[in-house]
Amino acid sequence: MQAVFPLTFAALLFSAGVYGVLSRRNAVLVLMSVELMLAAVTVNLVAFHGLVTTDVGDPLLSGQAFALFVMAVGAAEVGVGLAIVLLLYRNRATVNVDDADLMKY
Amino acid sequence: MSVPDLFMLGALVLGGAAALLVVTARNVVHAALYLVVALVAVAAAFLWMGAEFLAWAQVLVYVGAVVVLILFGLMLTRAPIGPMAQHNENRKFAVAVSVGLFALLMTLIVTTVGDATLDVTPVRVADLGEVLYVQWAFPFMVLGFLLTVALIGALVLARREEGEGPLPDEGPDDARDERERAPASSDVTSAPGSGDAGQQIGAP
Numbered sequence: 001m002q003a004v005f006p007l008t009f010a011a012l013l014f015s016a017g018v019y020g021v022l023s024r025r026n027a028v029l030v031l032m033s034v035e036l037m038l039a040a041v042t043v044n045l046v047a048f049h050g051l052v053t054t055d056v057g058d059p060l061l062s063g064q065a066f067a068l069f070v071m072a073v074g075a076a077e078v079g080v081g082l083a084i085v086l087l088l089y090r091n092r093a094t095v096n097v098d099d100a101d102l103m104k105y
Numbered sequence: 106m107s108v109p110d111l112f113m114l115g116a117l118v119l120g121g122a123a124a125l126l127v128v129t130a131r132n133v134v135h136a137a138l139y140l141v142v143a144l145v146a147v148a149a150a151f152l153w154m155g156a157e158f159l160a161w162a163q164v165l166v167y168v169g170a171v172v173v174l175i176l177f178g179l180m181l182t183r184a185p186i187g188p189m190a191q192h193n194e195n196r197k198f199a200v201a202v203s204v205g206l207f208a209l210l211m212t213l214i215v216t217t218v219g220d221a222t223l224d225v226t227p228v229r230v231a232d233l234g235e236v237l238y239v240q241w242a243f244p245f246m247v248l249g250f251l252l253t254v255a256l257i258g259a260l261v262l263a264r265r266e267e268g269e270g271p272l273p274d275e276g277p278d279d280a281r282d283e284r285e286r287a288p289a290s291s292d293v294t295s296a297p298g299s300g301d302a303g304q305q306i307g308a309p
């Protein structure tokens with residue numbers, strides 16, 4: 001398989017995630033964009049695992065092991081992130097990230 | 106172009122379109138459902154690259170758990186369901202940044218990787234498990250500890266504490282007070298517990 005295709009897929013997912021993080025107002029939608037970026041990273045890790053396997057070999061399967069770690073950390077991140085969003089909603093009655101500007105100035 | 110390339114191209118097109126819809130959809134629930142498609146496409150890409158365990162873990166963890174958690178988050182925060190403006194004033198800046206980033210990444214990928222090929226022989230789950238529980242054992246335990254801490258932390262954060270700020274879903278108290286006061290002032294003979302009868306008698 002050509003290495004260009006999975007890497008292009010990852011770049012597309014990551015760019016879409018960056019756009020979502022910068023432009024979305026709802027905090028839950030920002031979290032979804034972060035999930036897209038994490039998925040892009042895991043695709044890259046698995047693709048580079050395959051690339052390294054053709055060159056020098058990867059006896060520790062480090063690409064796939066790291067992708068698994070990234071998935072677990074992403075699951076933990078979305079749990080804590082949603083708890084923070086719920087706390088923000090309870091205290092300020094909004095999930096608009098532009099309104100959470102208490103420490104801005 | 107070989108058959109695995111075509112499969113990967115299909116995952117690229119489907120997942121890329123779904124990802125773009127996730128960040129541009131005007132309906133928040135539609136965005137969450139497009140996220141399902143994007144994450145399933147990522148799982149398909151894992152399968153085509155020979156990472157079978159990761160593909161099914163992706164389906165279970167992300168499509169099964171994380172998206173449901175996000176939908177619960179949307180419901181609990183009473184996000185306005187339905188089409189509405191979800192973007193802030195940074196939109197042009199965000200488009201410029203993400204398109205520039207994509208162009209930079211594609212230039213780097215094409216110049217450095219070129220036409221290199223991937224080894225897509227499937228990694229057996231038994232091999233991955235053996236490596237994970239022997240060579241990666243300590244990072245794996247740290248990961249379990251991190252998940253436990255994150256779970257407890259999320260519970261502590263989301264728990265409602267005594268005397269915390271006003272609840273946004275409680276209406277003004279005036280309406281309830283008027284409802285309680287109305288039967289008492291309508292008729293002096295209405296005993297407690299017979300509010301309906303008292304109201305009917307006292308009604309003009």
